[in-house]
Amino acid sequence: xxxxxxxxxxxxxxxxxxxxxxxxxxxxxxxxxxxxxxxxxxxxxxxxxxxxxxxxxxxxxxxxxxxxxxxxxxxxxxxxxxxxxxxxxxxxxxxxxxxxxxxxxxxxxxxxxxxxxxxxxxxxxxxxxxxxxxxxxxxxxxxxxxxxxxxxxxxxxxxxxxxxxxxxxxxxxxxxxxxxxxxxxxxxxxxxxxxxxxxxxxxxxxxxxxxxxxxxxxxxxxxxxxxxxxxxxxxxxxxxxxxxxxxxxxxxxxxxxxxxxxxxxxxxxxxxxxxxxxxxxxxxxxxxxxxxxxxxxxxxxxxxxxxxxxxxxxxxxxxxxxxxxxxxxxxxxxxxxxxxxxxxxxxxxxxxxxxxxxxxxxxxxxxxxxxxxxxxxxxxxxxxxxxxxxxxxxxxxxxxxxxxxxxxxxxxxxxxxxxxxxxxxxxxxxxxxxxxxxxxxxxxxxxxxxxxxxxxxxxxxxxxxxxxxxxxxxxxxxxxxxxxxxxxxxxxxxxxxxxxxxxxxxxxxxxxxxxxxxxxxxxxxxxxxxxxxxxxxxxxxxxxxxxxxxxxxxxxxxxxxxxxxxxxxxxxxxxxxxxxxxxxxxxxxxxxxxxxxxxxxxxxxxxxxxxxxxxxxxxxxxxxxxxxxxxxxxxxxxxxxxxxxxxxxxxxxxxxxxxxxxxxxxxxxxxxxxxxxxxxxxxxxxxxxxxxxxxxxxxxxxxxxxxxxxxxxxxxxxxxxxxxxxxxxxxxxxxxxxxxxxxxxxxxxxxxxxxxxxxxxxxxxxxxxxxx
Numbered sequence: 001x002x003x004x005x006x007x008x009x010x011x012x013x014x015x016x017x018x019x020x021x022x023x024x025x026x027x028x029x030x031x032x033x034x035x036x037x038x039x040x041x042x043x044x045x046x047x048x049x050x051x052x053x054x055x056x057x058x059x060x061x062x063x064x065x066x067x068x069x070x071x072x073x074x075x076x077x078x079x080x081x082x083x084x085x086x087x088x089x090x091x092x093x094x095x096x097x098x099x100x101x102x103x104x105x106x107x108x109x110x111x112x113x114x115x116x117x118x119x120x121x122x123x124x125x126x127x128x129x130x131x132x133x134x135x136x137x138x139x140x141x142x143x144x145x146x147x148x149x150x151x152x153x154x155x156x157x158x159x160x161x162x163x164x165x166x167x168x169x170x171x172x173x174x175x176x177x178x179x180x181x182x183x184x185x186x187x188x189x190x191x192x193x194x195x196x197x198x199x200x201x202x203x204x205x206x207x208x209x210x211x212x213x214x215x216x217x218x219x220x221x222x223x224x225x226x227x228x229x230x231x232x233x234x235x236x237x238x239x240x241x242x243x244x245x246x247x248x249x250x251x252x253x254x255x256x257x258x259x260x261x262x263x264x265x266x267x268x269x270x271x272x273x274x275x276x277x278x279x280x281x282x283x284x285x286x287x288x289x290x291x292x293x294x295x296x297x298x299x300x301x302x303x304x305x306x307x308x309x310x311x312x313x314x315x316x317x318x319x320x321x322x323x324x325x326x327x328x329x330x331x332x333x334x335x336x337x338x339x340x341x342x343x344x345x346x347x348x349x350x351x352x353x354x355x356x357x358x359x360x361x362x363x364x365x366x367x368x369x370x371x372x373x374x375x376x377x378x379x380x381x382x383x384x385x386x387x388x389x390x391x392x393x394x395x396x397x398x399x400x401x402x403x404x405x406x407x408x409x410x411x412x413x414x415x416x417x418x419x420x421x422x423x424x425x426x427x428x429x430x431x432x433x434x435x436x437x438x439x440x441x442x443x444x445x446x447x448x449x450x451x452x453x454x455x456x457x458x459x460x461x462x463x464x465x466x467x468x469x470x471x472x473x474x475x476x477x478x479x480x481x482x483x484x485x486x487x488x489x490x491x492x493x494x495x496x497x498x499x500x501x502x503x504x505x506x507x508x509x510x511x512x513x514x515x516x517x518x519x520x521x522x523x524x525x526x527x528x529x530x531x532x533x534x535x536x537x538x539x540x541x542x543x544x545x546x547x548x549x550x551x552x553x554x555x556x557x558x559x560x561x562x563x564x565x566x567x568x569x570x571x572x573x574x575x576x577x578x579x580x581x582x583x584x585x586x587x588x589x590x591x592x593x594x595x596x597x598x599x600x601x602x603x604x605x606x607x608x609x610x611x612x613x614x615x616x617x618x619x620x621x622x623x624x625x626x627x628x629x630x631x632x633x634x635x636x637x638x639x640x641x642x643x644x645x646x647x648x649x650x651x652x653x654x655x656x657x658x659x660x661x662x663x664x665x666x667x668x669x670x671x672x673x674x675x676x677x678x679x680x681x682x683x684x685x686x687x688x689x690x691x692x693x694x695x696x697x698x699x700x701x702x703x704x705x706x707x708x709x710x711x712x713x714x715x716x717x718x719x720x721x722x723x724x725x726x727x728x729x730x731x732x733x734x735x736x737x738x739x740x741x742x743x744x745x746x747x748x749x750x751x752x753x754x755x756x757x758x759x760x761x762x763x764x765x766x767x768x769x770x771x772x
Contacts, residue, residue: 010087017082017089020046024080025252027325029095030498031434031483033383034323036062036078036095043251046082046089053077057097067099073482074099096482096498101432104132106140106167110425115176116152125417126377128164128171129427136487137429139418141165144173152177184453189517191588191595194604196271199583202601202616206752207582210537214579215273216545218265223281226262227288229255229309234292235299246567248309253328256309256337259285261573263340263353268580271347282344286353289341293356303366305359308334315367319375324384334360335389335440336573342397354401361398365406368413380416387437388414390507392444400451408452416441423460428467431487435480436570439468439507446514458518465515468508469527475690475700475707475761476538476751477531478505478553492695495762500553505535506574513585516597520588522666525597526643528585532598534707536578538752539571549575553751558715558758586615593636595667599625599683599705609633611674621738622704625681631674638667639681644704650682687728687741692762699724700762701731706750708741709759718746718763727765 020042027036038050038061052058054076057065067074078093110129116122124147127139144162151158155177162171201208224241229250231238248255263285270278293307302312314330338360344353368376380386395411398404419438422429430438442464449457471488472479478500479485486494509531516524541548541563548563551571564572587604588595594606596615604613611631618624641649641663649668651658654677662669670679685704692698698717701708710718720727720743731748734740741748751761 009085013085013087014089016042016044016084017046017087019044020048020082020084021080021089021091023249023251024048024091024093025246025249026078026093026095027253027328028384029093031384032064032095032097033066034325035064037325038062038078038080042082042084044084046084049081049083051079051081053079058095064097066097069100069102072099073097098482098484102132102134104134104136104138106130106164106169107133109140109164109167109169109171110137110427111172111174112425113174113176115178115181117181118155118177118179119153121147121149122152122175124160124162124173125421126374127417127421128162129422129425129429130164130167130169136431137422137427138431139422139429140167142171144171147175151175155179184455186451186453187449187458187518189450191517191520191590191593193513193517193584194587194589194606197274198605198607199586200272200603201583202603204619205601205617206537207579207600210540210542210579211272211582213540213542213545214265214547214576215269215275217547218262218269218281218576219277221262221281221547223284223288226259226285227292230259230289230292230307233308233310234295236292236295244568246564246569246572248568253310253314253325254333257333257570258336258568258573258576259309260333260336260338260340261576263337264343265576265580267340267343267347268577272580272583279348282348282350286341286344286350286356290352290356293359303363305361305363307337307356307360318379318382318385319371321378321382322385323382327385329384329387329389331386331388331391333389334364335391335394338394338398339390342394342401345401357398358402358404361395361402361404361407361410364395365410368410369406371413376413377417380414381418383434384437387434388441390440390444392441393447394444396444396447396451408448411444411448414441414444419464420445420456420460423464423467424456426459426463428471428488430467430472430485431490433485434483435485436483436501436504436507439504439511443507443511443514446511446518450514450518461511461515462519465508465511465524471693473527473531474500474555475702476500476534476553476555477508477527478502478535479508480504489693492692492698495555495557497554497556497559498552499555500535502535502539502550502553502571502578503574505531505539506571506578509536509581509585516585517588520595520665522597522640525585525640529598529642529705530707532582532585533705534751538750538754539575540579541565541755542752543755547572547576549578555761557717557760557762558713559760560758561755587613592634593638596627596637596639598640599642609635611635622685623683625683627679627681629674629677629679634671634673636669636671637674637679638664638669641666641668642683642705644685644688644702645683646686646688647684652678652680654678655680687731689724689728697764697766698762699765701748703739703741703750706739706752707761708748709751709754709761710743710746710748710763711754711757712746712760713758714760715758718760719766720744720763721766724765 023043057074058076074097076095080091082089108131114122124144128142130140142162160173224239243250248258266282296302314327317327341353341357344350392411392414395407399407445457446461481494482498512524512528539550548565551569586598601617614628616626689699732742
């Protein structure tokens with residue numbers, strides 16, 4: 001009997017240490033800059049001792065000492081030893097401590113031009129663009145000399161100087177005084193996307209398979225668990241549900257963000273499928289969140305309209321400049337909630353979701369309108385704590401829906417000069433900026449351009465997109481390493497297990513799609529295709545319908561994917577949306593022109609034009625795409641010529657080759673009265689090598705739209721002693737599978753097909769002098 005009791009106690013003690021170990025949450029350990037708060041007591045009673053394996057950078061008590069600039073980021077193992085009634089368990093945490101910022105010397109200050117209306121004091125930026133002795137650009141705070149009132153009482157120009165922080169150099173601003181400002185108005189997009197089920201994916205495609213897996217998962221999600229933190233905060237019945245985990249655990253300061261993404265996921269899924277079961281889940285979630293919003297106000301101590309999975313304390317602390325991880329991006333989480341609610345309204349017709357969001361908007365305006373601009377600037381510049389996602393975008397959308405001018409005013413409170421000024425001036429200052437903290441801000445700028453005019457916002461978005469896609473992306477279209485942009489064209493030195501944060505690609509695709517609608521050029525869709533096929537499609541666990549997605553897409557030699565299913569990271573959140581968006585950019589239209597952007601098997605119904613189109617791809621080849629059209633009206637069809645096409649596009653209509661083709665902005669242009677027609681496109685594919693911009697001996701391999709990865713357990717770079725031409729000639733394509741290749745007994749396949757195997761996206765070719 002006693003032995004049995006002892007065994008039971010031991011088993012219980014072991015369970016407690018495991019529970020306490022699983023409950024430890026230290027914040028985002030991928031980008032650590034400040035001291036860690038290491039708990040000494042577990043939630044269930046274990047005592048915890050900590051050991052750092054590299055005390056030079058993290059002490060046993062959690063004190064962080066960042067490596068000097070040039071040393072590089074440091075990975076440190078932190079080991080927690082949990083003890084309860086004689087039972088001992090250990091859990092290891094991998095921490096990346098960021099190196100200190102470079103204390104560069106400012107060697108030049110870019111001059112500025114500012115415009116104002118006669119009689120109005122000019123608004124001068126609080127930062128200027130500076131060039132460092134490294135050759136790179138960044139921004140620095142500036143204090144301007146006093147502007148004399150008489151200087152702006154008549155048209156003309158005058159100059160003013162400013163003191164630049166950390167430099168004896170002076171800033172110069174030229175003020176242009178004009179009679180009246182250029183009128184601004186909302187801008188209409190040149191092409192529109194198709195809504196709802198007008199576009200449906202072919203069930204045989206890899207994209208439809210990914211959507212179906214995610215659909216299975218969201219149908220299985222426990223809605224009450226998604227509501228758990230909101231109900232606890234509002235003192236409502238949790239209905240016996242289990243707490244959320246990871247970044248949404250009750251003790252985590254980011255809780256609530258996944259629920260916002262889940263609302264968007266349900267709305268996107270319903271929009272694509274019209275599944276009544278999904279609509280029921282949406283209606284339940286919205287109604288219950290509405291109850292929480294009401295309960296928060298009724299219990300007192302909360303502003304009218306407030307809704308979150310935690311109290312207003314984090315918002316209060318941010319206004320006092322409290323740093324991460326004591327608080328964690330309260331406005332980021334708020335954005336996810338508001339965006340999810342608006343998606344439920346716009347995509348699933350839920351008026352109550354708009355009502356809840358409208359009340360939140362009132363609360364937000366009341367809170368921020370009392371703060372001076374300087375305080376807002378300081379808040380938004382705080383690392384992680386001040387991250388606000390796409391608050392400017394969601395408020396601009398709310399303004400467009402409701403017409404409430406306060407929302408437009410509040411959206412502009414989130415203007416981030418440290419990003420927007422250099423982007424407007426077309427100067428790349430992105431190095432060492434947090435990538436996904438800033439991409440949504442640019443999406444918001446573009447939305448402000450759409451709803452309220454001001455071409456500066458468009459220039460910010462367009463310049464940013466060009467910088468990122470030309471100088472900051474990996475072969476797969478993803479960007480950032482340990483979540484950070486690096487200096488322009490710095491790729492070879494940043495191939496690690498923390499490359500290409502998946503939610504950064506989610507937002508880059510969103511920005512790309514919006515820019516394309518204003519300016520429908522194929523360059524946008526060439527990038528869109530690259531990131532969609534090689535990052536987003538590759539980010540899902542195709543073996544299990546469990547909602548797993550990659551946080552980073554590792555590109556170090558011998559990498560392996562890790563799928564987040566329980567940590568509820570930011571990328572798990574966007575991962576709940578990604579695979580319901582594949583149909584969004586295949587087709588666009590204006591009044592009588594149809595753009596075919598992506599060669600994804602699908603069906604389109606363009607009801608306004610009386611046209612239906614079915615796109616099919618040959619199973620045995622990527623090169624042949626067929627379109628079956630039924631219509632009756634004269635319509636222009638524009639087919640994108642992908643950047644990877646190796647020979648001129650060939651077109652047949654009803655089996656007859658077209659000898660002369662018309663082109664427009666990178667598209668093949670066909671126009672006729674379509675009745676019952678078949679169009680066949682031949683898009684020739686060939687293998688091609690792409691070099692890393694900072695090391696031309698470092699290569700990636702692609703075929704058509706797909707980046708190929710070599711399957712190998714080797715943890716160092718695979719190296720081949722071939723010239724580029726020799727290497728391409730050595731690769732053998734499998735006859736039974738056109739996307740499988742072999743080189744020196746190594747198998748190469750598209751990255752999206754790889755799950756648990758180790759892979760290499762980049763490899764080395766021996767330099768020419770070695771070959772000689």
